[in-house]
Amino acid sequence: MDLYWITGLVSGLAALYFLQKKFFPYFWVDLNYLLKVIRYGLLIEKYKRTGHVVTVIDRFVQQAQRVPDKAFLIFHGDTYTYRDVDRRSNQVANCFIKHSSLKKGDTVAMLMNNEPDFVNVWFGLAKLGCMVAFLNYNIRSRSLLHCFHSCGAKILIVGEDLLESLEEILPSLQEDNISVWVMARETSLPGVTTVLDKLDSVTHEPVPAHLRFVNSTNAATLFIFTSGTTGLPKAAVISQLQALRGAAGIWAFGGTPDDIVYVTLPLYHSAASLIGIGGCVYLGATCVLRKKFSASQFWIDCKKYNVTLFQYIGELCRYLCKQPVREGEKDHKVRMAVGNGVRSDVWKEFIARFGNIKMCELYGATEGNICFMNHTGKIGSVGRSNFFYKLAFPFELIKYDIQKDEPIKNKHGWCERVKKGETGLLISKVNHANPFFGYAGNKKHTTKKLLCDVFRKGDVYFNTGDLMMQDHDNFLYFRDRIGDTFRWKGENVATTEVSDIIGMLDFIQEANVYGVSVPGHEGKVGMASIILKPGQSLDLKSIYEHCIAYLPGYAFPRFLRLQENMEITGTFKQQKFRLVEQGFDPSVISDPLYFLDDSIKSYVPMTKDIYEKITSGQLKL
Structure with missing residues (x-):
């Protein structure tokens, strides 16, 4: 009898295992990820109920007490322990207490490259209870x-x-009585205060802990700038809730305190600061920080510092794949990579060439209230949803008219969901659990990102501006961006801002900027359709020099199209749809076309030969 019972039990378990593998192949990985989400959600709920938030900075102080001698930052060969950074950031805090009128709640802007003092200054100001704004060092004037x-x-x-x-901006700042400090021991700039000489004269003892005390997860902690449809960069308000969620990202993917995380992305981005630095703080892990990404140095650094995990954007992986093949490319300890924007073909090529590295693709806007994490490793997907995840983070994909640049509504005036397998606009419900904190300085910018009365009267959704598709297995795939923003070189380019800057030239009447696809490249490349003022001639050299002076390199229009009339929509907006479709092919466009030739530092006429070299990959952009 016992034998029959055991045989039946084994057979039943085998049948269940077979059914689970066939019909619920992601059950265990989904369950593991869901339990992590629930666990962290309960922690956040505890902070809300008690009114005592353990912030990222609080966590760092705890780690400095727990593992003071552990390496926290490794920067170009120099090592800084948790104790080192704790003491240095204390000195920063004490310096500003002694030499400035800063107080809790004030905002301080930072314009700094990747370096240990970026973290020291950020943490020091946070210990004073100040909000910190990370300025993009690529932008000018x-x-x-x-x-x-x-x-x-x-x-x-x-x-x-x-x-x-x-x-370039100092006179304007001083006119407004703004206090300017420079991370140097001395400077010849009039009216500018130096920092490093003052750090030597202050104590590294902690400032009072009550200064950094936070009683609400909704409290603002950072401003991180993001490009949008309004043109000039907008200051996204980063709450303690968003900072805490970002810091848990690497842990949620399976990161451990033993990981050594390689960060080459700019710290002014939320990916590097919130997920990279914040993630190391949450785990008590080590961060290998580099000033700038170098494709040729990447694997050398990984081997030298025993890197186990790195952060990426899609372009980074593509650059690595384009490097000449070297012997021993799989001879490293990297087991995982966390990031976003890698194409499926690059993803496959990357792991085939460099080893079975777990690619942890994620999705999330800096200012958004929704994120997805591809915890299964499904190639090409940005994440996977299920019933429970959607309860916690309600979102929808709705029908969208790309040509009219607006959601499609039915005869009753409501938006409509797309079917699985169809592409739609991703929107995320705004509620108490998932608030949208918007942008600083202009309420109109915040309001424009919200969709109201979507499915019923009174509902509110955050408009991500991204077109996505959800397949029948609930995997989500990024398809494209809508509106006036496109992505190039891992950066968002606001077309309105570029148009305004090109329009400053006295011979240009109007400029219409948009992104065009180029084979073999991530994102879209900038292109500008321009109209000359009556009686004026085109000065290609001046356009190039103007772009150099006022725009970061990734925002340069690589192609120009000279038109006689600008196409507009019924609501007097510049029409981009047909221009984007036509691209930069001189064989189908009768208008004069030009290409930015870096070798001669000017634009040159686009020829069939140049076009073919670009599309075949012989000419790199």
Whole structure:
């Protein structure tokens, strides 16, 4: 009898195993991920109920006490322990207590490259209870000044290697009585205060803990700038809730305290700061920080520092795949990579060439209230949803008219969901659990990102601006961006901002900027359709020099199209749809076309030969 019972039990278990593998292949990985989401959600709920939030900075202080001698930052060969960074950031805090009028709640802007002092200054200011704005060091002049003012900062701290950018805006800042500090021991700039000499004269003892005390997860902690449809960069308000969620990302993917995380992305981005640095703090792990990404140095660093995990954007992986093949490319300890935007073909090529590295693709806008994490490793997907996940983070994919640039509504005036397998606009419900904190400085920017009365009266959704598809297995795939923003070189490019800057030239009447696809490249490449003022001639050299002076390199229009009339929509918006479709092929476009030739530092006429070299990959952009 016992034998029959045991045989039946084994057979039943085998049948269940077979059914699970066939019909629920992701059951266990889904369950493991879901339990992590629930566990972290309960922790956040505890913070809300008790009114005592253990912030990322609090967690860092705890780690500095727990593992003081463990390496926290490794920067170009130099190692800084958790104790080192804790003490240095204390000195930063004490310096500003002694030499400035900063107080809890004030905002300070940082314009710094990747370096240990970026983290020291950030953490030091956070210990004072200040909000910190991360400025993009690629932007210049008018855009940089706009970013500074939009976040309401009282002080600007600038890295010593970025003084050239500072000099352009210094007179305007001083006119507004803004206090400017530079990370140097001395400077010749009038009215600018130095920092490093003052750090030597202050204690590294902690400042009072009550200064950094936070009683709400909705409290703002950072401003991170993001490009959008309004043109100039917008200051996204980053709450403690968003910072805490970002810090848990690497852990949720399976990161451990023993991981050594390689960060080459700019720290002014939420990926590197919130997920990279924040993730190391949450785990008590080590971060290998590099000033800038280098494809040729990447695997050398990984081997040298025993890197086990790195952060990526799609372009980074593509650059690595384009490097010449070297012997021993799989001879490293990297087991996992966390990031977003890698194409399926690059993904496959990357793991085939460099080893079975777990690619942890994720999706999330800096200012958004929704994120997806591909915890299964499904190639090409940005994440997977299920019934329970959607309860916690309600979202929908709705029908969208790309040509009209608006959601499609039915005869009753409501938006309609797309079917599985169809592409739709991703929107995320705004509620108490998933608030949208918007942008600083302009309520209109915040309002424009919200869709109201979507499916019923009174509902509110965050408009991600991204077109996505959900398949029948509930995997989600990114398809494209809508509106006036496209992505190039891992950066968002606001077409309105580029149009406005090109339009500053006295011989240009109007400029229409958009992104076009180029074979073999991630994202879209900038192209500008321009109209000349009556009686004016085209000065290609001036356009190039103007772009150099006012735009970051990734925002340069690589192609120009000279038109006689600008196409507009019924609501007087510039029409981009047909222009995007036509691209930059001289065989189908009768208008004069030009290409930015870096070798001669000017635009040159687009020829069939140049076009074929670009599309075949012989000419790199």
